[in-house]
Amino acid sequence: MAHTHGVVLEATLRDDGSVAKVQCTGEPGDPGTFRPETSAPDGVFPLDGLPLTYPGETSPPLADGKSDTWCGGFAFAVWDREGQTLRAYRDHYGARPLYYHASRERLLLASEIPALVERLPNPGLDEIAVAEYLATGIPTEGRSFHKGILRLSPASVLTARRDGLSVERYWSPWTGAWMGSTRAEDLDEVFRHLLGRAVRTTLADRSPTGMLLSGGVDSSGVLGMAASLARSGAISRMPRVALTLAFEELTQCDETSLAMRTAAEHGVPWRPVRVEDTSPLSHLDSFMTRLGEPSIVTVNIAPATAIYAAAQEAGARVLLDGHDADGIFTPSGAYLAELVLRFRWVRLAQEWYALSRRHSQRRLVRECITPLIAKFLPMRPTRIPGWIRPELARRTGLRDRLRVHLPGALFEEREAERVHAAPVGLALEGTRTLERLFGIEGRHPYFDPALVRFVVSVPLDHRFARGHTKIMMRRALGNLLPHDLRSAVPKTSYRPYFDWTLRKYLGPRLEVMYKDGVRSLGDYVEESRLRPMLADALQGRSVDPALWRIVAMDRWIRAVLNEERHHETVSA
Template sequence: MCGIAGWADFERFPSREPQVLQDMTEAMACRGPDAHGCWFDEHVAFGHRRLSVIDPAGGGQPMTLEHLGRTVLAITYSGEVYNYRELRAELSALGHRFRTASDTEVVLHAYLQWGTAMARRLNGMFAFAIWDARSERLLLVRDRLGIKPLYYCPAGRGLLFGSEAKAILAHPDVAPVVDRDGLRELLAGVKTPEHAIFRGLRELRPGHLLVFDREGKRIQRYWALEAREHPDDLHTTVRTVRALLEDIVERQLVADVPLCTLLSGGLDSSVVTALAARSLAAQGAGPVRSFSVDFAGNERDFAASLVHESPDAPFAAEMARHVAAEHTNLVLGLGELAASSTRAVVPRAHDVPAALLGDAFASLYLLFRAVRERSTVALSGEAADELFGGYPWFHVPELRDADTFPWVAAGYDLLPALSGLLDPGLLADLDVEGYRAQRYAEALAEVPVLPGEDAAARRIREVGYLAVTRFVPMLLDRKDRMSMAVGLEVRVPFCDHRLVDYLFNVPWRMKFFDGKEKSLLRAAAGHLLPEPVANRKKSAYPITHDPGYDAALRAEFARLASSPGTPVHALIDGTATARLGSANGWPSRSGLEFMVQLDSWLADHDLAL
């Protein structure tokens, strides 16, 4: 998977400041525990931390391409290109010669052959930089869905970039400052494309590339969702989705290191696990290895809710038996989950506090840490709900048709949870509601239009577009940071752009043809699953229901509120401490979690607000 960092500057000479690049690269050491490397030219410097997945012996980076004894191209690359074998064969037929078996070298030669047009040929998750010495030009490219992160920051006449904000913040010319808009973005419950929390930093938008040379920077789009008529009937649509899923999972099983699946016992992860088990068996490489997470005492404490109707463990166990998986159920205890060391990992790895479901971040980190002891690559079921319509806000009219982001209407909103915890003057000054309304209007204006589409179909298209471009990125960020904190590569088959493109234009009547959530996915792959799993209702990523966890959070917040020396103290509502003893369910877990993480974040990053 890896971490990349770099610096291009036409006035300064990064090659004369090697320690700066070393610091930027080492800030992301966890992303690449297997190897590291740096490469310098007069006006550019590339750094790389490697997690070896494809061609461990030959795929070291940064990688260069020479002609007549001179370096003409260099690349620092993160991710996986799943069609690299086909591209390699095509390029070989065009006369290219390869010295490694890595996908990195294929990307380098693809640029040599097709220039920036090569981005449209890549199928995968990736973020990379190429320096073209022939034209003194830096190219940054990010995958279509934004599975792999890529930040950049103008610096004088130069440009800095990195897989994570912390790489850029390690540069001596960049101060960790969060301004009003950064705080608004943090609290709004939406991931606005291009926006980063830290002042001066930007994220390269998914499906875009950036060119930087002596004339400055230029950003180009190479992919976006488009509205088209859906020509297929239901039978053909089911068959097409099935064929796509089979091809996607088979491609994403390619690795030269141990691989597994993340199996919750829900429909999405079970489909991925079933397809992986079948493909591995056909290759004579089974059984599939799978992992799930549970919490000590969950059979006693579990309480059903709108997004957690049933506990995962029985369904995960049944699915594992069904495909004869080598299954591990990780049971997390309260002490491990509530430990201050665990809680501090989240804002440190994520570079920001978790705005919602902070314990889900922490438990995901602990799950990934356990998985990494036995596997280097894991396949996940993320994004299926957004593509196939699994969330309540696709089905409940008052949520679907609300004049805001539908997940906010459904309760994924941090603002109510912070009432009485965060200083009311600060909240009033930020006007997060106004900021969110502006971002919602901007997002709606982007949605592609299909002429003749009625209002109901148009709204479903809007909800689907918002989900893919504003909600999925938050989940992908969580997955990326928590997995890379332990050097684990997590792949997301449902984010294959071919599937996303196709499903965006499938009418709702097909996605919901039998009146059940995710009808189309069940029709395409339900035959691979045991009946209880195939018909299980949507259940979100699990959280602990142990009241001891909430008690530990309350105690930690009380400590922060009564300790003037803590970084977060000045931001706490002055009435909070007196109200903590109330028995009305206030404050909520998400509010407490955010405030505790906010303190760690402020301390770790030495932030100026």
């Protein structure tokens, strides 16, 4: 296997589990984002960055694990030589990945899977991860596609010490309902302060910065806050460029008009980035080689690579975005079910009517009924996609793994925990891989721990009502937003683009799959059941999102995994 840059931390373990020795091997592949060991406190090993600190505050203490003072993306380890203990931390949201392999004799840590794979003798494919990925896109229990290599969950600490290895959460987004004033103006003031501090933190250094700007309120709010901070002298400079995806054929996906006006209003140079000319195959192999496995962000590869290439061309090393404001402001579909359980019939009718103007009745019924079934019929049989081989499902216990388990917590706490949902962390791992390919560091103001805790604690009525989301954000940032965004604007769906690009760029491969089958996935996929799904996509009827996973898995096995095995055979 060709060497992949990446630092690996190796801890030698004694028989009682305590750490005898720690050493770093390899070399950083991302000099712009990796903080070299020589700049870190003694015993601190940055695998993919250290925590940031808020402007004006002292450097965050690392050795004592006071994680409430940490912010930003990071993956690092701390060795307590005297206590013979090693602790490894992944940031609150999972913006920086952290993987590990543990045996009786050693613990290996890295922020890239291939760096671990090349240090292990033939780890082999984890069939459970394969089955779960094909069915849902989400391997559970921290699994990777390689046996023995696990991912540390966001906001978690992995500890190696005398009594063994353990994984614990060090931070939770939910600490209880907001105890302060719930007057709109008071909530708006707190939100504006916390977002301002988060944006100021991401712009505190002198790295040349760009802005991923859509036509929505999330990224527009970040840019507006940056402009406000610059005018007040709180930051020394604005992002050097704002980048927006541009669609000429699929005009229903295009937001350039509003984004251009937003950038002009704040005096930031703006650039449209055409994406329809970019095939998702153009960087797919290098992406999966660097990631080390297929990803749930395959559909986003073309837009992301186009944006990162444009940022690189503009000289930006850092890219700000408005990522995941949806996750902390907009409730899941379980909200409708919760209104049923709380007998809030009037509110249910209001929300249903408002949402039905943008979503089908079938979707609303499904989102309302599914949580109720999970609550009252927890042992209900789970449907496995018909195109997955029954033998694979039986070997991996897939039916039980796909059961919907509703945690026994308050609805508000369950909603807050969505920031740690597996799809969020997995998507961020893919995003981080793409950033590395282009030498870009993504920074995400809405990931700020204090901001997240505040927003999820605020009564939902201030965040979402009658189908309108981000109510508090629009109120608090009103004078920083273009007039068009101060009221609710329908969120742009990129589903038409994803379906279109699958047919245009992957159509030939889908035709081969339809005619000849998918030999690389013969142990996993029932070809006779897959063909109707392929026919629907090729004939323009409907595109099942699972096709993206099938294409990615097929490509990874044929073009990446087999090549690595061939290289290992030749080397041997």
